[in-house]
Amino acid sequence: MRTLAYPIDIYVRRADINVMSAPLKATVFKSNRSQAVRxxxxxxxxxxxxxxxxxxxxxxxxxxxxxxxxxxxxxRPGIPDWPDREPQGEWPEREPF
Structure with a gap:
């Protein structure tokens, strides 16, 4: 059996991200006592x-x-608050108090 492998993350949600472009390199450096990224x-x-x-x-x-x-x-696409309900039928008539 052959296993399929995806060369990219197939679960990327944003359409404006170009996942096939070459990765860019960023620089990490210290700024005072914090780490920073350029x-x-x-x-x-x-x-x-x-x-x-x-x-x-x-x-x-x-x-x-x-x-x-x-x-x-x-x-994101909306999700309904309540699932569709089955028909409940009619309520039986009751005697008043």
Whole structure:
């Protein structure tokens, strides 16, 4: 039996990410007592992004603009609050108290 292997992550949610492009190299350096990352211009965040959320995923880190977390949430397709219900039928008539 032959096993299929995908050369890219097939579960990438965002359509604007070009997963087939060559990976870029970023520089890690110390700034005072913090570690910093110098991003290449091609992948730099827009000027209005001032804060990022750092999400650790195994050995990787994902940097997400703070405002993008809610934007991504609301951009996803909606899920109904309640599943479709089966017809309940008619209620039997009761005697009043």
């Amino acid at each position: 991003l290449p211009k091609a992948v730099a965040f827009p000027e209005d992004v001032k804060e990022l959320r750092v999400i650790k995923e195994g050995k990787s880190l994902r940097l997400v603009p703070l405002n993008a977390l809610w934007d991504d949430f609301f951009d």
